[in-house]
Amino acid sequence: MKKPVLLLLLAATALASCSVVGEEKTAEPASVHADMLVLDTHLDTPLHFEREGWTFADRHQLASDLVQLDIPRMKDGALDGGFFVIYTEQGPLTPEGYADALAFARERSDLIDSVIAKHGDAIAPALTAEDARRLNGEGKLIAFKAIENSYPLGEDLSLLQEFYDKGVRMAGPVHSATNQFADSATGEARWNGLSPLGKEWVAEMNRLGIVIDASHSSDAAFDQLLELSKYPIILSHSSLRSAYDHPRNLDEGRLRKLAAKGGAMCISTIFMSEMNMSPARAELFGQYERIGAMSPDEQAELTRRWRELDKVEPMWAADFEDYMAMVLRAIEVGGVDHICFGADWDGGGGLAGIEDISALPKVTARLKAAGYSDADIEKMWSGNVLRVLAAQGANPGE
Template sequence: MKTIALLLAVPALASCTAGDAPPAAEAPLHGRLLTLDTHLDTPMHFERAGWNFADRHELATDLSQLDIPRMKDGNLDGGFFAIYTEQGSLTAEGYAAALAHARKRSDEIDRMVADNAGVIGAARTADDARRLNKEGKLIAFKSMENSYPLGLDLSLLKEFYERGVRLAGPVHGLNNQFADSATDKPKWNGLSPLGRQWVAEMNRLGIVIDASHSSDATFDQLLALSKYPILLSHSSLRSAHDHPRNLDEGRLKALAAKGGAMCISTIYMSEMNMSPERAKLFGEYEHIGEMTPEAQAELTHQWRELDKSEQMWAADFEDYMTMVLRAIEVGGVDHICFGADWDGGGGLPGIADISALPKVTERLKQAGYSDADLEKMWSGNILRVLAAQGKVSD
């Protein structure tokens, strides 16, 4: 989830079972693919009173876009559940608070998996993902959005590796001790000296580097310094909308040349309509985990009422697919994946929650892409990048 301070600062910013499935040969194509999303902000909902990831939630009455029943509706097999931490002060106190938050969020992801062990399992490797898929289980990787909680102590990366984190980005919406953000004024002109050490430690441990939210200079340096391919977990094309949060086509080609992949998001395909009323609601949404069920329901009601008079993004499913097809044209089928930013500001008319994913596959098939191409883009490229990482060497 993105903080209200950031949103105002940027220019735009289980206990669930499925019915009997038909034989694989008869199932719709999307249901036969192994599908992953590289950036799921849903863990912010895991601490909500009265909210359960195993229950079905409706967009009309709940702000979440992802739960186990809707994962099955949309045939999303799993993805990277984000440990997101708001950027705070670069002080000992700020680092300590951020670390406590990140540990708590990691524990909440673990509890979700344990509570729904019959239908979802924790994954650490590409082989884990394939095994869980063969077992008929959903797949839960962990990622870290913003390495700010590490403070100045890079040894903490090992702790989060042991907690299961396999994808991490150095920075979020504001510059920090590691790097410049895409949506802040340059401080380091890319990576800081500590950020360069962060890259080396990420490579040593075998954690995939996530360049989403990084400035252009930071991206360039991550790509140059990393010994292994990198990902962008949730980014859009700058040619679709000229915003610093988006990746330009030249850098997408450079990413592909180094074996990486860009996972296409639904955000920043237009200016973000952050009206004062929407800003107020976002501020409350940041603390939805602390609200009573009644307060959560009232927040949702106000949000949906505002949606009737103003949309947050001036884009829809058709615009999204135009961007996806252009990204594939530029980067190639071996270097595109999906990370829509569910529960973190993503979603558009026509692709409002996870259940809409089969429409993407249908449109790609209509555009002439083969089943093998689709398998690569929905999971193969992600698992290839994950498998290419180095191994921890103590």
């Protein structure tokens, strides 16, 4: 899609937007980026959707609002869309815990639907790769839905059908703590990978045609997801362990195995260093996860305290240069057909130099400078994700 706002900004430098070598014209990276189909596989922005006095259609500033993504900035960064996340905090593995989580996940799913419908002039829901390309051609932003943490399903796998019918096309079994389906990368090794129910979860995901997301899964769980799935899997927001040795990150050997089976790793901005989760930051994160229940004044105070803490205790000891070094290494290891992007916007992502979604053209510029073709860069921004989505069975949902 050609983004009108971005192209108008580029018009003033149109004469400089291409250089002529013989008969070939080479567009500047910002213009190239604007013309690509660009997706992000993990958008935690729905936690902002119920905030009092806040709207997705308004432009928000990082200095006065913690949100990293809104419709105006999607256009600034030429982000055409992505997977909006139904995230549910891990709770007790009890019938009561499951029931509470299911009610929350249903409400969050409905909230995503209502917000997208409210702004239907700018953005629309997508279920398939074909939908994404059609909406892009129509000049609409694209809204897929994903589940982060299948904990709300409890022990009832038939609920996957319900969420499929609600539009979910990607889901991960686990989050930051081990649950009934799998060991978490940062949790206890209870199952040595997937539980028996987790293996049934894989089969049901394949039957329905929902992409399996292995981010947050332990190494053993990743190995079993890769082995058991009939179709390619994805990591929606993960970093390389060679960039920083953390259990949340994927090692290069497993990236090669993922690529060999047709999957894709979407590169995140998180855990490129240890997360500086001081008591002060932990308190603010606890509030942030419930920002939807705050008054506008409370939201503003949270933002003020967060930004003041950033000045003395940055959350991550990494920046854009570190990020691009990791991206380039991931491409070298996995290949251009198996890399994508999921920065974890509004879920802890963002680094100095890539603070919000408007910075995405810088990534394309750096990939161009590294010698990657426009076609290969667009594969990484969207083609690989849509290929994995389209590969999920001949008769999904049946």
